[in-house]
Amino acid sequence: MDAKDVCIEIENDEFFSKFLEETVKPLVNENLSVTDQVTKLAQGIEKLGKSLEKQVLAKHNDLLTQASHITDLEVSLESVQTQVQTLLRGAEKLKDRVHTPYFALQNQTLMLERVQSTCNLLRHTAKILNLWNKLNSVKDNPSKEAMLLFELNELISDYDFEGIELLDDVLIEVDTRRKLLLKNSTELLQSSLLSKDKDKLLQCFKVFHNLQCTDDQIKNSVNTILNDLRAEITVALDVQIVSIEIKKSSSGRVAPGKANIMNSQDFKVKLWDNIEKLFKVELYNSCAKAIMLQNVVNELHAIGNFKNIAKNFWCDLSVIFSSELEKSPTMVNQSIEIDYPKLLKCFNDLLSRLKCKDLEMNRSCLTKWENSFLSKSLGKLLEPVRSMWHLSQVPTMDQVDNAVRVIAEALSISLGDKQLSISLANSVAKSIKQMNVEAEQRLSLDSDVAQIIEPPNSTQQKNAELCNSLYYFTSQIKRVLVNMNSMLPSESIQIVQNSLKDISSMPVLQMFAESIKNSLYIILMTMHDEPDLIRADGPAGKSLSCSPYMKELQQFVSRCKDIYLSMFSEKPALNECCSNIARACIERFIQHICNVQPLSTFGRVKLQIDCKHLEIALSPLVSDITELGDHYRQLKALHLLLEKSPQEIARSQSEGACLPYSLVMMFLFAFGGQHLLAPHTCAGWNNQKLMQWLDSHRNEKERLEFVAGALQRYQNHVRLNQITSYDEVYPVLIQLLEDGRKALRK
Structure with missing residues (x-):
């Protein structure tokens, strides 16, 4: 059996395949006894052994060759190992030769660094002591003292002088004197602002500049002024405080046993007294301080770029005033909305007193109250106009006078503020337009309003009365504009005048x-x-x-x-x-x-x-x-x-008479004979038809051609009837026709 087949057989056998798995579970088969399992296992080992023997026999030459190669490899490895050991010994020697000078150089560098640090410390110590000695000699000169303290502070911050007993007292004293100088200069700054002592302010800022803290001092000063102003504004707008002041001022007028109830008019008067006082005193003094800061800093060109101190202060002040007004009670806001021009006047008067070109009105912070005021003003302007047109009646002169009086008041309360004046002028224009619309809706344009046969009927009389009321209305408004011409902006006057053009x-x-x-x-x-x-x-x-x-x-x-x-x-x-x-x-x-x-x-x-x-x-x-x-x-x-005769007429026309050539030629046809027919007669028109044609054809060229047609017809008549001579007027007409055409070509 082939070795591959043996492997496949073992892998597919249920018993042997368990020995191929990597597991910690027991391999004992529960279906076979232990003896059978051992026997089967021995058989499998025997098969594997025989398979190995076959493979060794089949490839014994290759195995022997590889065994000999292993021997050669072992010899090569021993040679390489010997060379590696030699290389390592050389590297150790080289390491010793490099490390020894490196460590020596490192130690010398560390020593040099410490020497340099020591030298710097000694040098700084010498400078500190030298400056300290100078500092003690300039106690009466804050500007130089500040400069020396700043230099000392810079030197002290460069190194850690802890442990140098020689400088312990000096460092403590430098810090103390710096804080004391800064404190004294800050206090002097505040007192100088109050007394408006420009020389002392200059001295303070020289100290701040030398201490390199000008920016912080300006910010702190401005913030202090703004915080104080915020408190003053809050007090001026506080309803309870206003009420207490009213009670105090009226305590002598209250009858015994009667409750002292705050009158709304008294509240408004006292509130506006507080606001006007706020602008005239607190706000003015605070703005004057900011402007003084600006002017002093501008004189000291060397201390940096601080050109917007007053401008930024004014912007912050406007925002603070707006926010405090926003937070104030309803009674206060209503008073501001009703008498908003007073508030604008306070701002404008303040700006005119300050006379600072960098400050200008910041209206965006007052938009809420301005819009509310304009809305109410428009309602006041429209109310008398709407009320006078009750049913279909024609308004009386008293009603018109009342509407004009309201318009005059609206224009007069805006004096002194151009933008508000223009806004109110637009509201007045809407009121005038409303007046015109109401009148136009009541005018009758029926066919009987222009009859001129019978006495004027009621419709004609009413139309005339409406027109007369509108004329009286416009004439009174024009009189108001004339009286206010020197006080109102030209834009406002133009807006109102434009609104009157349609009436x-x-x-x-x-x-x-x-x-x-x-x-x-x-x-x-x-x-x-x-x-x-x-x-x-x-x-x-x-x-x-x-x-x-x-x-x-x-x-x-x-x-x-x-x-x-x-x-x-x-x-x-x-x-x-x-x-x-x-x-x-x-x-x-x-x-x-x-x-x-x-x-x-x-x-x-x-x-x-x-x-x-x-x-x-x-x-x-x-x-x-x-x-x-x-x-x-x-x-x-x-x-x-x-x-005149026809010839005289022609001569006068050539000399520049006033009448058009076409009409003169039409007139001359009356001097002609019966065959020289007038243009409208040639056309078969009566006089009414001729007048209609003249009304619809005002162009002189068309009229001349109309007359030329009659002359051409006459010429044809003479030719057809072989008349030996023309009418004596005909040459005059021809000459005038030619002259008329020449005049048109010029």
């Missing part, structure tokens, strides 16, 4: 203006029905008056001004409205006269008289008609135009 009577007046203009247009349209305009006889020797339509126009304008427009009090808007009506009337009057056909010599004289009477007719609207500018100049030019 005007013009929307309602504009509706009346449109109705009046439409009626005027209808009256002017009757001009074409006047028989005098086509009378053939001459006007010489006759007493002429204005046309009937002009008389009607005069009566109508006067009636509208007296009955309808006079209801409104806002003169600027009323003047603008009247000027607008007057301009429209003159413009339409000129357009009609330039298109009257036929028109006789008598008619032109009649129209000249109408031109003069139009100025009279418009006088109720415009006291000085010359203020109408170009419209007035065109009316005067029309008056002159009516008495």
Whole structure:
């Protein structure tokens, strides 16, 4: 059996496999007797033995070769062992040669180090003793004493001088004198701040600088001042203390047997007395100390960079005041919210007294109270505005005066603080906007609000009253702004003025203006029905008056001004409205006269008289008609135009007349024959259609082309009918057309 097979058989046998396991359990098989087990075990050993014999016989040559190699290996190992022992002996000798000088050098280095330490100690001791002797000679000079003490302290801290009896007393005395000098300088600093003795402060800081403790001393001084201020602020805002002070001050006024109950007004007065005193005395003195520290340190450039002492102190002070105010009782906070401008005034007055450019108002710490104050102020501003618009009634002058008074008070309490003034101006603008919104909601814009036939109805009267109330409101506010102009910031004034721009009577007046203009247009349209305009006889020797339509126009304008427009009090808007009506009337009057056909010599004289009477007719609207500018100049030019021949008219146009070329050309068609038809006649329009076209086509180029179309039609008519000559007006019209086009190209 092969050796491999023997191994496999033993591994697979239940009995033999137990001997292959690494276990501490007994290998006795409970199913076999001990004799059987021994027998089987002997058989297995015998099998293994035979298997080993077979393997030895099969590989005896290889075994013999390996045995001989083992002998050679043992010889080589003995040789290597001999060489290793020789090497070890050489290493021991080398070790002895290296260690001996190393230990000697180490001992010498240690000795040198100790010598150097001793020398340094002796040198430092000599310096300490030398400085100590100097120190004893400068007792009356704190600055030099501080410098020497600092040097001594630096030398002492470099080494441990324990055990050197020569320095024991010196070290103790140096420490004592340093503490004593620091204590005395600190006390001198506090007393100098109180007495505002700048020279002593300079002396203190020289000592602190030489002791290298300036930063700590500044921090300690500032913290001491701030802690004292915190206590003062707490006392000033303490309700119980305020109550006690009120009782003491009123003890002489209380009737016997009656309880002394604190009045809220007395509390507010006493509280603000305490706060104002706090700012005028404690806060001012404390800030003055910080500024004095800053100034003294700035003079001593050599002691370091401490440029923000006053600024940081002010920031810390603002935070402390805010936190103490936050912790104060509700009564105190309510008083601050109501009279917040007083608190701002206290801060601003304090800053103005201190006159330090590094200090500025820290509003972020007061945001809570400022927002609350602005919220309540807005409520106060809106309340009279909302209350005056009860149901649908028009507010009375007293109600408007009350609202204006509240606005004036709001603007006046912010004097002295620009940011608060701007914030309150925005609140005032909201109040004004609310006033305008309330009025607009009650204005009626129905169709009957612009009727000018019957007497003013209730809706028209109410609209006028609303407009007049708004105008009175705005005029009173403008008067307030004028009175406060020198005190209020320009930004605040601008905010309020901008809010007033949207308030005007013009929307309602504009509706009346449109109705009046439409009626005027209808009256002017009757001009074409006047028989005098086509009378053939001459006007010489006759007493002429204005046309009937002009008389009607005069009566109508006067009636509208007296009955309808006079209801409104806002003169600027009323003047603008009247000027607008007057301009429209003159413009339409000129357009009609330039298109009257036929028109006789008598008619032109009649129209000249109408031109003069139009100025009279418009006088109720415009006291000085010359203020109408170009419209007035065109009316005067029309008056002159009516008495000129076509050639004279063309000449005056070339010399720079005021009337547009298109209207002058339309006027000249009245001088032509029956074949030279006016532009609107060519188009088949009546006068009303022509006026509508002129209103919608105000561009001079379009109007010239409209006239050019009539001239082209006439030219075609002459050519088709082989008429030998043109109408005598035609060349004048052609020349004016060319001149008009040239004028447009310039």
